[in-house]
Amino acid sequence: MLYTALLATAEQGVNAALRMDPAALPHLATISGLIVEIECTTPPWKLFVQVGDTGLRLAAHWEAEADVHLRTSARSLLHLALTRDKLAVLQGREVTLQGNRQALFELAAVLQNLELDWEYELSRWLGPLGGQLLGSSFKGQREWIGQSIASLYQMLADYLNEETRALVGQAEAQARFAELDDMNATLSRLEARIERLAQNPTPRAPE
Amino acid sequence: MTDFHNDRDAERSTHFGYQSVPESQKAQKVAEVFHSVAAKYDLMNDLMSAGIHRLWKRITIELSGARVGNRILDIAGGTGDLTRQFSRIVGPTGEVVLADINASMLEVGRDRLLDKGVSGNIRFVQADAEKLPFPDNHFDVVTIAFGLRNVTHKEDALRSMLRVLKPGGRLLVLEFSKPTNALLSRAYDVYSFNILPTMGKLITQDADSYRYLAESIRMHPDQETLKAMMSEAGFERVTYHNMTGGIVALHRGIKP
Numbered sequence: 001m002l003y004t005a006l007l008a009t010a011e012q013g014v015n016a017a018l019r020m021d022p023a024a025l026p027h028l029a030t031i032s033g034l035i036v037e038i039e040c041t042t043p044p045w046k047l048f049v050q051v052g053d054t055g056l057r058l059a060a061h062w063e064a065e066a067d068v069h070l071r072t073s074a075r076s077l078l079h080l081a082l083t084r085d086k087l088a089v090l091q092g093r094e095v096t097l098q099g100n101r102q103a104l105f106e107l108a109a110v111l112q113n114l115e116l117d118w119e120y121e122l123s124r125w126l127g128p129l130g131g132q133l134l135g136s137s138f139k140g141q142r143e144w145i146g147q148s149i150a151s152l153y154q155m156l157a158d159y160l161n162e163e164t165r166a167l168v169g170q171a172e173a174q175a176r177f178a179e180l181d182d183m184n185a186t187l188s189r190l191e192a193r194i195e196r197l198a199q200n201p202t203p204r205a206p207e
Numbered sequence: 208m209t210d211f212h213n214d215r216d217a218e219r220s221t222h223f224g225y226q227s228v229p230e231s232q233k234a235q236k237v238a239e240v241f242h243s244v245a246a247k248y249d250l251m252n253d254l255m256s257a258g259i260h261r262l263w264k265r266i267t268i269e270l271s272g273a274r275v276g277n278r279i280l281d282i283a284g285g286t287g288d289l290t291r292q293f294s295r296i297v298g299p300t301g302e303v304v305l306a307d308i309n310a311s312m313l314e315v316g317r318d319r320l321l322d323k324g325v326s327g328n329i330r331f332v333q334a335d336a337e338k339l340p341f342p343d344n345h346f347d348v349v350t351i352a353f354g355l356r357n358v359t360h361k362e363d364a365l366r367s368m369l370r371v372l373k374p375g376g377r378l379l380v381l382e383f384s385k386p387t388n389a390l391l392s393r394a395y396d397v398y399s400f401n402i403l404p405t406m407g408k409l410i411t412q413d414a415d416s417y418r419y420l421a422e423s424i425r426m427h428p429d430q431e432t433l434k435a436m437m438s439e440a441g442f443e444r445v446t447y448h449n450m451t452g453g454i455v456a457l458h459r460g461i462k463p
């Protein structure tokens with residue numbers, strides 16, 4: 001019952017997110033009826049996902065036979081849930097797939113290309129003007145936070161490189177790497193020459 | 208000869224909660240209860256079960272094995288909780304029939320589903336579970352959630368459900384049952400006979416209907432008895448799952 005309650009809550013969250021992308025539900029409608037059985041090997045548990053044109057249904061059990069069976073570890077499932085490139089994980093060696101793979105790839109494509117239209121959702125609650133104002137404000141704040149993080153990162157790198165000399169600067173590192181590459185090439189040539197000399201130990205007599 | 212006539216003419220009695228009433232009156236009395244509570248049925252369900260009835264119904268759907276294109280009968284479908292979910296699952300190529308003997312409940316269910324934009328693959332039928340007006344071998348799944356205890360002749364209803372199911376089709380009976388733990392059973396009795404009628408009085412101004420609910424649950428066959436009744440009616444592989452300590456049980460049987 002607890003697992004069912006958790007799945008019901010998760011389902012509501014997933015479907016709310018799907019409704020916020022205007023392209024997601026029409027894409028899901030093309031694979032409506034698909035049943036995916038997800039089997040986690042370590043720790044062992046199962047989850048069924050049924051695709052519908054109004055969203056996904058998550059279930060702990062499903063009596064009907066699944067169309068596609070996905071088997072992998074919890075680590076891989078977590079990676080699949082969090083990564084943007086879900087298709088790469090599905091095609092990886094850690095994941096075993098049986099059944100209608102193409103439909104599963106289509107489902108993964110819908111989820112990985114999800115773009116949430118926050119402004120539309122806000123405008124439903126606050127009206128077009130309020131939604132636009134709040135959306136712009138959020139967008140501005142997000143950009144400001146992004147720029148601040150990038151700036152902080154740059155300042156920290158400069159401080160560690162230039163002020164404390166705790167780290168080697170990028171230009172210096174590149175120069176050292178170039179020297180190492182040259183040295184490596186010289187050593188390779190020397191090694192090849194020694195090998196050639198070892199194969200012909202007696203020098204030819206001058207004619 | 209006279210005795211034979213007397214036996215035939217004397218009407219058999221049945222239970223209506225803890226009361227004994229003539230069989231012909233039970234359906235009318237049950238109908239009065241549901242006419243009275245129909246408008247606030249959903250609100251009361253949420254309050255009485257603290258929303259857990261949604262999880263019981265969710266598990267019923269998971270164990271139904273329904274899929275795209277199936278034809279499903281939701282008997283005593285009331286306000287359409289199961290029908291709405293099944294409608295999503297079977298899609299436009301399938302069909303869900305919401306059947307209820309009570310016109311008020313059917314009306315509330317129909318309005319509620321239409322308000323939620325659920326239509327197209329749903330039919331609404333006012334029907335008696337004992338005499339289902341459908342052809343033989345017609346449905347892939349038949350469900351009856353919190354309805355069987357109100358049926359006068361449960362054996363007849365089970366046989367009727369068997370008839371309309373396709374071979375291999377599944378019947379799911381979700382119904383209140385007997386708690387498996389003695390302590391839980393005592394707490395449940397206190398809740399049912401004291402708190403429930405008070406809630407009914409406050410919200411629907413009808414304590415009697417909710418007293419009937421508590422009594423009808425106690426008069427309903429327990430898990431093993433209902434399992435035996437389903438087997439007797441002709442179902443195979445009959446199993447049941449207790450939920451919330453046996454307060455509710457989900458019985459499932461397959462038509463051979």
